[in-house]
Amino acid sequence: MYRRSTGEKIFAVFNTIFLILLCMIFFLPVWHVAMGSISDPLKVAATSGLYIKPVGKVTLGGYRLILQNSTILRAYGNTIIYVVAATTFGLILNILAAYVMSTKGLMFGKAFALFVVFTMIFNGGLVPTFMVVNKLGMMDTRWALIIPGALSAYNIIIMRTSFSEIPREMLDAASIDGASEFKILTSIILPVSKSIIAVIILFYAVQHWNAWFNAALYLQKSRDLYPLQLTLREIVLQATENSIVADADGQDVMIYRPLIKYATIMISIIPMMVLYPFVQKYFVSGVMIGAVKG
Amino acid sequence: MSSIKTVTKKKSFGQRLKIEIKNHWQMYLLALPVVLYFFIFNYAPMFGIAMAFEKYQVKKGILGSQFVGLSHFQRFFTSPYFWRLLKNTLLISFYGLLFSFPLPIIFALCLNEVRNGKFKKVVQTISYLPYFISVVVVVSILFDFGKANGLITNIASLFGWSGGAVISSAKWFRSLYIGSNLWQHLGYNSIIFISALAAVDPTLYEAARIDGANRWKQTLHVTLPGIASTIIVLLILRLGQIMGVGYEKIILMYGPSTYETADVISSYVYRVGILDADYSYSTAVNLFNSLANMIVLFTANFISRKVNETSIW
Structure with a gap:
């Protein structure tokens, strides 16, 4: 020194x-x-x-008030449903795409990679996408928050990078033994890829937990399907805490009104704050792969 | 299975296709759901871009609506909003870049000088925290700080501001937008620089020290050159996004009183397209924005390749 x-x-x-x-x-x-x-x-x-x-x-009156409030509790439940369903769906497709992209020697491998990457550079835009979702009959259903936006090319590339680092000999040995591609994926690749899977789950889960825009776009008539973020937006940014107050009753409500927005913000970020220290190391390693390859 | 591949050389395309499918049909089966997904949600909407050249009517559909050529584009370029939208988009990007690009580097450099590993870890952990907070919450806190007796308004009035709540002032919009972005992403954006700093060869510092360089000289002559290529690649990448100010945070933050500085092309696309249901016009404006975006991005990548021999893809 x-x-x-x-x-x-x-x-x-x-x-x-x-x-x-x-x-x-x-x-x-x-x-x-x-x-x-x-x-x-x-x-x-x-x-x-x-x-x-x-x-x-x-x-703790503010918390007592919102935890008794059916609008906020339902929104909380909805968010949990969306996060779990969209993350699971996205993760499965993400794994399939990353596996195909990391496989060398496919005749259409390059075309497939281009097909995936191009979605990062160009898209049809807001209105055409909206119309496709509408045509699929997803408007005002939970599907609109689970399916569109579930798969991200960026996350595919991160996972592909990690899959490509698995030694080829391991895979070749399995294919000589006559294992199917699906079998190779589930019994060889996935067991050694736990940390990248954790990273991708984290990325998708945070994204869906915090999302609000698709809900505002696709749930125009179904307030009871709102995720927490959209309810939060109504309460805090559009100053409609009256609607929360309206469906509760009693003196408490009027008194604790000023606390509603703070308490609602807190219950929306507490899960992230609690989870965060445990996932931090995965998070950092994921961002690093993404930064190099993105 | 792989032994078949060697004899495929002189075969016709049809034959090669047959062999490829025979060898790898399982792979293509696994790819199918992904192809379908992207086709439906990312490629099918691209056909909808045809609306930009039509007088689209829901009843007649994309194939039946009247073709109107470039008239929507003409309407946009001659509209009084065009210059305002372009100016706001570019200014938010430009000022954003001016602050949010160098500060994570400086933060990473400061962190790099910390000897106490535990302290360093705590600072890093706290700095990533805002990244996990949703845009809705960030804007909510901003509204709380920007209201008439909020923290930021109070601080501003110490410096002679008398315009009331800063959150509803057009003059303050860019500062608040960029400042809160910085708050949320500074730590996150520094991660790549911290890892680049960790990769600088320690023997270079050793050599510099023997040559009598102090810490500052070492930073100037060893550290910065060591991370220069990372900086350049990321700068070019960011420049490539200069037309791509997203609408999600803008539409949470803005209001009629701040449109003058807050309204950007993408938020205009949302307002005209979704709220006013002017589908064709909105699609045309969006197409203009996407194309401009793509041109800037490809130019940036081209320059990156020339400068650094590191292309983004």
């Missing part, structure tokens, strides 16, 4: 302070919402600025 000069030591101090400040900027907005959600509802709206600690007396 070599000795650091005075200038470098000073730099190290400033650098540490800078990074701590940056972390606060990343973290404080979320903290603000968390503190807002447990603040005194009568004082919170009148208090401006950042909530470093709860304003007034701590209360």
Whole structure:
């Protein structure tokens, strides 16, 4: 180890302070919402600025209110259905596509790769896609949030890269033994690809958990199929907490109204925050493959 | 199975096809669902682009509607909105690039100087956190901070701002849009640079140190050249997306009071196409945007290949 000069030591101090400040900027907005959600509802709206600690007396009234609310609970349930179904469907197709793309020596292998990659560069656009989904009879059904948007060429390429690194000898040995391609995929490739599968599940699950636009586009008449993000948009951005208030009753509702938006934001991000530390290492490795190949 | 491949050389296309199918039919069967999927959801809509050249009527369908040539494009180029949309799209991209490109690099460099591994890990973990938050939530927080007595409005009024809630001010739209993007993606965008930094050969630092270079000189002469190719490739990639400002966040954030600076081509496509149901015109505007996008992207890739011998695909 070599000795650091005075200038470098000073730099190290400033650098540490800078990074701590940056972390606060990343973290404080979320903290603000968390503190807002447990603040005194009568004082919170009148208090401006950042909530470093709860304003007034701590209360869980906001959470109690939204957890009793059928609109929000149904939206939460819908989101879980969409995430599980769309991720499963997308993952299966993703694995098939990646397997075909990673197989060398196919006559139409190049054409297939081009067919997949081209979807990243050009698309029919908003209205034509909307019309196809409409023609398929998916409007105002759950299918509209599960099938379209389930498969991403980007994720296929990430998985293909990982599959290509599996030693050929393993696959050749199996095909000499007469195993079918499907058998090779399920009994040789998938068992050694657990971490890339975790990455892809993570990417799809985050995408579907956070998605709102397709719901706004395809569920124009079916409010009871709304995912959480779209309900959140209505409550917070279109200021329709009245509709939430309207289908509950009692005095509580009027009192805790200012907390609804904070509490709803919190319940939408808590699952991500809880899951995140466990999946972080997969996440970073996935982004790295994607950055190199994308 | 693979021994058959060697004798396929001089066969006709039909014969080769037969052998290919005989050898690999299982593979093509596995590919079939994927081909169908992309065909239905990505390629079938491309036929719908024909609407851009028609006076599309739902009753008559794409094949039966009247052909009107380039009149929708003409309408767009001569519309009072055209320059505003183009300007907003390019400015949001350009300013976005100006901040969101160098800052992740600087962040990665700062992180690279940290000796304490644990601290480094914590900073990284916190910096990726916003990436997992949905756009709806980010914009919700932005509305909370940008309301009349919100944090950002308060800070702005310390510096003489008196226009009320910043979130409904056209003057503030770009700053808020780009600032919140930066908040959400800074950590995520730094990942690739952090990994590029980790790949710089440690013996180069050793050599520089022996030559008497201090930390700053090492950064300038070892670190930066070491990640220069990553920087260039990513810069070109980002330049290729300059026409591609997405609508999802814009339409959550904007309102009639901010259209002047907020409305971009893609949000206009959404408003005209979905909300006003002017299908043909919207498709034409979108086609213009996609083509412009593609031209920029291919140009960027071409330059990348010339400059760096690293093409994006």
